[in-house]
Amino acid sequence: MGEVTFLDVSKRFFLRVEGEVHHVQALDHVNFTVKDGEIVALIGPSGCGKTTALRVAMGLDPSSGGRVTVDGHEINGCGHDRGMVFQHAELLPWLSALQNVMFGLEMKGMRGAVLRETAERYLHLVGLKDSQHRRPHQLSGGMKQRVGIARALAIDPKVLLMDEPFGALDAQTRESLQGELLDLHGRTGKTILFVTHDLDEAVLIADRIVVMKNGRVQEIMDVPLKRPRPDLGVVRGAPEFAETRYRVWRAIHDGSTVH
Amino acid sequence: MVDIANRQQKTAAAAETETAERKPLPRWVITLASIAVMLVLWEIFGRRVNPVFGSYPTAIAAAFWDLAVTGQLWSALYDSLRPFLLGYALAILIGVPLGLLIGGFRVAEAALGIYVTAGYAMPLVALVPLLILWLGLGFAVKVAVVFLMALFPICINTWLGVVAVPKTLIEVGKSFVAPDIVILRRIVLPATLPYIMAGIRLAVGRAVVAMVIAEFFTTISGLGAVIINSANNFDTATMFVPIIILMVMAIGLNWLIGFVERTVAPWQAEIAGRDRE
Numbered sequence: 001m002g003e004v005t006f007l008d009v010s011k012r013f014f015l016r017v018e019g020e021v022h023h024v025q026a027l028d029h030v031n032f033t034v035k036d037g038e039i040v041a042l043i044g045p046s047g048c049g050k051t052t053a054l055r056v057a058m059g060l061d062p063s064s065g066g067r068v069t070v071d072g073h074e075i076n077g078c079g080h081d082r083g084m085v086f087q088h089a090e091l092l093p094w095l096s097a098l099q100n101v102m103f104g105l106e107m108k109g110m111r112g113a114v115l116r117e118t119a120e121r122y123l124h125l126v127g128l129k130d131s132q133h134r135r136p137h138q139l140s141g142g143m144k145q146r147v148g149i150a151r152a153l154a155i156d157p158k159v160l161l162m163d164e165p166f167g168a169l170d171a172q173t174r175e176s177l178q179g180e181l182l183d184l185h186g187r188t189g190k191t192i193l194f195v196t197h198d199l200d201e202a203v204l205i206a207d208r209i210v211v212m213k214n215g216r217v218q219e220i221m222d223v224p225l226k227r228p229r230p231d232l233g234v235v236r237g238a239p240e241f242a243e244t245r246y247r248v249w250r251a252i253h254d255g256s257t258v259h
Numbered sequence: 260m261v262d263i264a265n266r267q268q269k270t271a272a273a274a275e276t277e278t279a280e281r282k283p284l285p286r287w288v289i290t291l292a293s294i295a296v297m298l299v300l301w302e303i304f305g306r307r308v309n310p311v312f313g314s315y316p317t318a319i320a321a322a323f324w325d326l327a328v329t330g331q332l333w334s335a336l337y338d339s340l341r342p343f344l345l346g347y348a349l350a351i352l353i354g355v356p357l358g359l360l361i362g363g364f365r366v367a368e369a370a371l372g373i374y375v376t377a378g379y380a381m382p383l384v385a386l387v388p389l390l391i392l393w394l395g396l397g398f399a400v401k402v403a404v405v406f407l408m409a410l411f412p413i414c415i416n417t418w419l420g421v422v423a424v425p426k427t428l429i430e431v432g433k434s435f436v437a438p439d440i441v442i443l444r445r446i447v448l449p450a451t452l453p454y455i456m457a458g459i460r461l462a463v464g465r466a467v468v469a470m471v472i473a474e475f476f477t478t479i480s481g482l483g484a485v486i487i488n489s490a491n492n493f494d495t496a497t498m499f500v501p502i503i504i505l506m507v508m509a510i511g512l513n514w515l516i517g518f519v520e521r522t523v524a525p526w527q528a529e530i531a532g533r534d535r536e
Contacts, residue, residue: 060434078434078436080436084431088427090427090430090431092449093530094449094450104435107436135529137529137530
């Protein structure tokens with residue numbers, strides 16, 4: 001199981017700009033649910049609160065109101081039931097790929113031979129068996145993010161939280177990683193909540209798309225594309241893809257003509 | 260667009276073959292050449308000066324030989340090195356954890372940071388008489404002077420290093436539910452290592468100066484004694500021998516620290532692209 005629910009989640013903070021205190025409502029009574037095994041994309045213009053929502057769900061930032069639950073249990077700080085994939089992978093530069101994956105497992109209390117075996121298995125899963133002894137700076141951007149995904153998956157969380165995981169990659173690497181993520185999802189059945197600013201990515205990968213704006217949930221849309229989606233090229237050609245992409249685009253741009 | 264891209268590719272390729280053809284001089288060759296030029300110039304100009312007011316390399320080498328064969332130099336070096344090494348080692352052993360503590364915990368920073376900042380600027384020479392009253396004229400006071408001079412750069416650098424650790428790396432630890440002490444040991448400490456090593460390097464120079472100060476102002480002993488005695492006898496060439504030995508020692512220690520750094524933190528040089536030298 002792995003169901004994430006945002007219940008009336010709000011987040012306020014103060015920002016001091018040139019001596020003036022600004023009141024920022026990063027999240028304004030956010031409500032939505034990510035069902036077990038589902039992939040949900042959080043999308044919206046920058047500053048809409050999508051990354052804040054993810055950080056609150058991870059427990060890295062406290063909310064000012066409401067609560068986030070995982071399988072009905074209210075979260076209290078970070079936990080092993082959630083695995084975080086960071087935007088720039090954020091691998092520890094002094095550790096090898098393998099040791100980076102082992103780090104997460106060790107924090108979960110795993111020791112001994114099974115520790116190394118598990119880490120190797122997950123690196124294998126993301127296709128990095130041969131590069132496991134390389135340090136992060138010896139890996140390409142795409143490989144780094146694969147390690148980041150392996151590190152989060154290895155602790156076997158109920159939910160994978162991803163913060164623009166492919167945003168910093170070049171277009172080709174991004175496409176192959178999108179395909180691999182769907183493949184991993186097919187094999188592990190993990191619940192995934194990911195933040196993106198890429199319309200194509202949201203429609204290609206997600207089952208549902210949560211469009212956010214000014215800290216609020218603007219609209220929640222179903223993606224009418226069947227699973228599995230083994231060939232994303234075919235998905236891109238499907239009429240449902242273009243149609244959904246347009247609907248999301250409309251939702252993001254609705255009422256923003258002022259800007 | 261395609262044209263520009265092609266041209267850029269060509270120039271990049273041209274630059275690559277150029278560097279491949281033109282083999283750069285190794286660093287040590289350049290350094291040795293620099294030393295040779297410096298020594299020759301010093302020799303030429305030094306010989307024109309009254310030997311009381313200055314000296315020159317061959318005269319210093321002769322004085323070095325005299326000190327070395329009588330064994331005077333080695334016993335002086337031994338006397339100097341003992342308090343130096345102990346004080347310096349203590350400064351590392353206490354300075355690094357103290358810096359980690361101050362950088363890692365805001366209460367410690369607010370409570371102790373001010374003393375460390377002030378201590379760095381402390382006019383230590385002025386405090387030597389007081390230290391003598393506390394610790395006497397012997398070994399202990401020399402250790403204390405070296406320790407106090409070396410402690411603060413190490414501590415401050417470690418502290419600055421902790422503050423400069425990227426927040427996201429700490430969040431990696433947090434998101435995997437690492438306890439604070441584990442984050443400090445396994446994320447903050449390795450991320451801070453380059454700063455710590457820089458502090459330890461900066462401290463070498465200060466520790467050498469502290470050692471000589473201690474030998475001047477407490478029991479006159481060691482290399483400091485050789486300097487004072489030969490200066491009193493207007494034997495300028497002999498006076499230069501310990502001074503040069505101290506400088507060479509500082510260079511050697513610096514190299515050793517660099518070697519240790521490359522061994523314990525190889526990723527740092529690799530990231531900076533300095534590992535191929």
